[in-house]
Amino acid sequence: MTDLALYITNKNYSSWSLRIWLLMRALDIPFEEVMVPMTGEAQIPGMTGISPTGKVPCLVDRDQGGLAIWESTAITEYLNELFPECGVWPAQMRDRARARALVSEMHGGFAALRGECPMNMRRPPVTLAVSDACRANVARAGAIFASSLDTSGGPFLLGRFSAVDAFYAPVLSRILTYNLLDSAAVHAFADALENLPAWQEWRAATLAETAMVAADELG
Ligand SMILES: N[C@@H](CCC(=O)N[C@@H](CS)C(=O)NCC(=O)O)C(=O)O
Secondary structure (H helix, E strand, C coil): CCCEEEEECCCCCCHHHHHHHHHHHHCCCCCEEEECCCCCCCCCHHHCCCCCCCCCCEEEEHHHCCEEEECHHHHHHHHHHHCCCCCCCCCCHHHHHHHHHHHHHHHHCCHHHHHHCCCCCCCCCCCCCCCHHHHHHHHHHHHHHHHHHHHHCCCECCECCCHHHHHHHHHHHHHHHCCCCCCHHHHHHHHHHHCCHHHHHHHHHHHHCCCCCHHHCCC
8 A cells, every 4th residue: 555645736737747647647546636836936835845846746655754756757766666567667678768768858858848838728729939949849749749659559659658648748738729730640649648537637627727827828
């Protein structure tokens, strides 16, 4: 038995919260969700004393004396160690290597896309003028989706749902919200996510949220 608490913030806007929440929910990893409202400050006041960075997501393992794990990549690896049978990473070594490379690339990259196009899941699609750097990020995401789905045969990027899908789900959400790319691979990845009950549950929650973050309401 494990006793995990996952601290997250506003579902409509928080892409880092979505990644770990989706990973855990889609893989049926049990956890208690703890919602700490976003305030627009660099550190979320509700996270003081829980995460040393004051950010979410933060996973707390109460079975380990309240061990707190921050940083999405570290949480992903911890979940893989706790639940090796759940498929956090693909089954084949070469796929795991690719999966880890893709997750690292996402975690450390896509700065222009993340900076210019805030995740806003409930927003009806709008066309946004973006920089060349952002366009290059979108092209790279589109190429990742296409080559991954071609190689794996889908329905998810590396075949079965894995951490790669969780990390790129908010990238896809931004592409759809701001009409950044219309391609077969974008549609195929969107279809796979939209058929996932965990994605449907998160999306429904974004529609029910009423808090607005003015800085993230563009277009
Ligand atoms: N590098 C961190 C990023 C975490 C992060 O930036 N989280 C945002 C929420 S999406 C946050 O807590 N920001 C503070 C705030 O917006 O108040 C990770 O991988 O988990």
